[in-house]
Amino acid sequence: MTADHTSSTPPEEMTTVVVDLGRPPYDTPALELRGPLGPARLEAALDHLAADNPDAPVWRHRIDRLGHEHHALRLAADDVHTPGDAFPYGLLADLLTRSTPARPAPTLVPTPLQRELLADADALPGRHLAQLAWAWHGPLDSERFHTAWQSVVDHESVLRTAFDDSCEPLLVRHEHTDAEVLWLPHGTARWPDVLEDDRRRGIDPRRPGALRVTVLAGAPAPTPPAEPARVLLTYHHALLDDWSARLLLRAFYRAYLADGRLPGGERRPDLRDYVRWLRRQDTAPARDFWTRAVPPRTAAAWPARHTAPAPAGPVGRTRLRLSAAQTERLAAWAARWGSTESGALQAVWSLLLYRAGGARAAAPVRFSVTASGRGIPFEGAPRMPAALSTAWPLSVEVAPHSTVATLLSDLRDRILERSAYEWLSPGQIRSWTAPQHHAANGTHSPTGTEDGTHSPTGTEDGTHSPTGTEDGTHSPTGTEDGTHSPTGTEDGTHSPTGTEDGTHSPTGTEDGTRSPTGTEDGTRSPTGTEDGTRSPTGTEDGTRSPTGTEDGTRSPTGTEDGTRSPTGTEDGTRSPTGTEDGTRSPTGTEDGTLLVFENRFRDPDDLTAALAARGIRVEHPETLGTPTAFPLTLVAHHDGDEQLVLTAVHDRSRIADATDVLTHSALLLGELPYVADDSTTVADLLRLLPAADTTTTPASPPTPPTGAAHRADTRPHAQAQPPLLPLRAAADARAGTVCLLQTPHVPRARYDRLARAYQGPEAVILLRAVPGGPHARYTALRPLARAGRLLVLGGFSGGGSTAYEIARRIAAAGGRPPLTVLTGAATGADRLARLLETAAAQAGHPGRTG
Structure with missing residues (x-):
């Protein structure tokens, strides 16, 4: 590196x-x-x-x-x-x-979400390692390419930030980090091998350089037919979510077009400002809501009637696509019922969970969905690269004689109820939905703050400030970081509105037009997605942390001789879950599934035109399926041809093959526009699926891995x-x-x-x-x-x-x-x-x- x-x-x-x-x-x-x-x-x-x-x-x-x-x-x-x-x-x-x-070092306490993702990745190596890939057609100047990425690294402090290796991890912001660009000449490797080698290599969030860029060069220009270069971004969700990767890619394009240099200094607001905002949030309303929104423990949570473990490989990936015509019809059908494609996917998933549960009457199902973390009243959140994407538990009752339209409406309402809490981490939510495992006042915070943030230096955002500025840097100009305007303008000029060009935008849109929803074109979007479509999850990455622990372990006793600690753990460490070793199952009590619906992210027309003027055409970048702490994650996104792509990422020790689950999901999504009208019931839709095989004995629960984030029995009275x-x-x-x-x-x-x-x-x-x-x-x-x-x-x-x-x-x-x-x-x-x-x-x- x-x-x-x-x-x-x-x-x-x-x-x-x-x-x-x-x-x-x-x-x-x-x-x-x-x-x-x-x-x-x-x-x-x-x-x-x-x-x-x-x-x-x-x-x-x-x-x-x-x-x-x-x-x-x-x-x-x-x-x-x-x-x-x-x-x-x-x-x-x-x-x-x-x-x-x-001597003091400039550090920042990570958010509760970041601590959970880091602990999860420590316990489950390879989880939350994300890849974004695309093809580059046309000339590619390697020197300018590298210089442009270095400019992005210099501009974005998150790319120079890494966790330290202390017991309660802190984020260290480095003054300089070299952009890591790996250049593979044409013909030296096969693209599938490049992807697999990159996964095996991984990326360490404890090392500065939160992003790795790999280029497999295309065929030389005279070689017919022209073969594009392949580009891969690799990053870790504890520092960057998928939305952030696309933001950084857009910044890179602008730097490449500007001879490798971005104007201005560090971008603000950044994570320091977000942590300061997060610490001011009142968790009491959130605690009250989530205490009442506990998913039933008996709800069906697995979409397959029987599964068989597979010894080959810890993670499996299966992908299929709906045609562009099918995708267009599905979007139109969902809009008719006041929903979106993501709402339709949630309804289909609910049906598969209900069917696998074997119920004949009305019964609850439960799964988790992701939220982008950017639908929050924090100025600049949509433009800030960081780890913001979170996950919510969701439960709905499925009744065979109820209509599909009713199910869509119920799911939509539940998502809207949760939309005010995109700033919460899964661990915070778990602490309120499983009170028997937690103290009455919520999650454990070693600092006493409600959100688990910590400020060892006394500054509002937890950073160390030897100079008196809030972020610890010296500012001769009066700005918070000394290099850039605190308004978030890219060139360092003053913008009282926070827009990038300094114009007034009461809505936060980049062109200053009025958008009551926060969408870039001003259209009405109940969820705040940029294209105005309904996205109940708002997700771009779909990360999930199984641990619920906010900072590692804590020992108020300092005992070394193994005497009993008043916290309940054997070594005196603090366990917010109630288990004796402080570990936790990924969903609190048992396995579950995660639905990820990635927001559409379109590059501005002027950027596409400027690249085309240089003879460059870049294909739509696609995520490649990020393993999470869930044994099964279903990711949906649109490709460059406007086709809906479904990817199942699964733990092969839990489910050997997710093909059937993915095929049934695609079948129902494709048929909904044709068969589901006002009177179509859940039972009618389930008849479209092949007869369920009830002769096979359900698989036994998976053997918990040896990682620290998993444990078979999380009850407080579990045996030592x-x-x-x-x-x-x-x-x-x-x-x-x-x-x-x-x-x-x-x-x-x-x-x-x-x-x-x-x-x-x-x-x-x-x-x-x-x-x-x-x-x-x-x-x-x-x-x-x-x-x-x-x-x-x-x-x-x-x-x-x-x-x-x-x-x-x-x-x-x-x-x-x-x-x-x-x-x-x-x-x-x-x-x-x-x-x-x-x-x-x-x-x-x-x-x-x-």
Whole structure:
């Protein structure tokens, strides 16, 4: 990746400590120190131990330099009768790896939605990785192409923003990030292979550079027939939704036409302004509404009567298209009933859920729909690239003898009721719809704010401001960021209205015309979509977060010995769901489905004409089906030929093939304009489908993945889980085991990422914090220790004392004590994984020295 991975304030470099008890009789332990080690820090740690233990013997230390930032530390007591292992090596390791306060860095607390999406992606790798692809016909200047994208990155602060790796993730806004543009010459790869390789590579929201651009160059101009270039944008929904990607693409076109340069400085408003606005919102009306809008727990939620898991591949994609004529007829038919194509899709989905549920009388169904997050009274929301798209739970009663028109009307009314709450996250909604799992005052907020936002610096939007400006930057001009007008004009000029050209627009339309709905052409749109069509979801991306947790984990107790925490979790971490490990099922109690209907996004005519004047024609960009936390997501969008495209993205461990579900959806959508009139009932429409197969036993619930966001039983009284949790299987049956010790304040997802980053042949397990302290943990590990398979204990600062005591107990029982690797909580997963691999290789070597 070509992005600059350094923040405006470099992160503190952490010290890692490896504790080795040495050779039998294991009375001469040594510490191997990797990373910066100032004499003052070591002396301070030793003084701290001496002050806490005034009656202990005096210990002398010796440091041997082994290499750059690589030392060996040995200690010996003045009293020759004091055994060498009596020194509190574990506590010393904790002190040496403890983070020290760093100078302030410009940070921003993410929104509740962003925290949920990040936690979801940590638990389910590959989820919320989005791709937008299109074809480029005509000349393509590679240098101008790269320069234009760099200009967009410089202009949009969100593209220089990344999550940090702290326990409560913050957003770090970097001063500079290089645009990542990968250029593949013509003929070097097949386009399907490019897409698949890109998915496997993924994108890390913890690295600056929220967008990756890949170009597969077309055939040279003289080559007949002309073959277009293929362009792919890759991004993560925790930072950008699909609407944002299209906004950025439009900005890129303008930069490309302007010789690679966009006018003006950073765009405002941006996420900083949105967070400030979000913190001012009163959640009481929303809580009241959603408490009353709880979907029935017995509602049908799965559209297939039976499913079979498939072993091949975690994610499946199935796509089909309605013809342009079918799409046009469907839109006209839906408009007749005061609805839209998206409303028709919701009605069809409700019918499939009802049919699969096997009910004969009226019965409820439930699913989720997406909202763009831009139908909010925040100035500039439609033009701001950010992660705003959210998801709502939706439930409706389906009665076989009721008319289809009534079902459409019921769905429309439910969407309109929800339209005032596009700024809420799914986790906030869950906290109000599942009160038995939450405190009475809503979601858990470590800061006490109702929306879960946090301001460690005291500024309104949570950013750090060493200069006194609200965003932490120096502004000699008086504007909030020093580079651009706070009105949102692109060229930095003052616009009292917020329109891009400075003209007055009471409606927010770009040309200043009156639009009571917020549509760009001023037409009436009850939902605020740009083309005036009805979009009950308002979605552009359809993201979903299964976790409901807003910030990771929280430990008010700081216990390390596994004693019972008043929060209900075993390690003292905070669980807003009520489960003992703080995890949560993606829909709160059981699986469900998500409907995504992407808004139409048309480029202005002047932009299309300007590209054409240079001999360039770009096809309509299409999303490629983003995996979400739902086992089945149905995405609908219009392609460049105005055909309605349906894409099913499904978890193959839950449903092997979504072809039947997709085919039945398309069949009903195609037939609705012909058969559904004023008197057509739900039962009449269901007769169009093939007879349901009732002979097959429904599939058993899927096995929950090992990710932190899933758990089979989320009840507060669920039984405690075993102390040892496998995170990664051994690549070789003869390989040993690396055991990670769970530490308070460190989210469970950190251990999952660490296990995925580990590349050695050893198995990786997690030893939970259990009641009984080190003795209970040693008891859990004793079978592995006796078999000689336990090579390394690893973890973060705070677990050193427990790890050292476990190693001593193993040695006392006649086993070979494992090495202990301890590092600071801010150490990245990749770095710690490499350190663990080195320690495992050293521990497994018969000639290792103490």
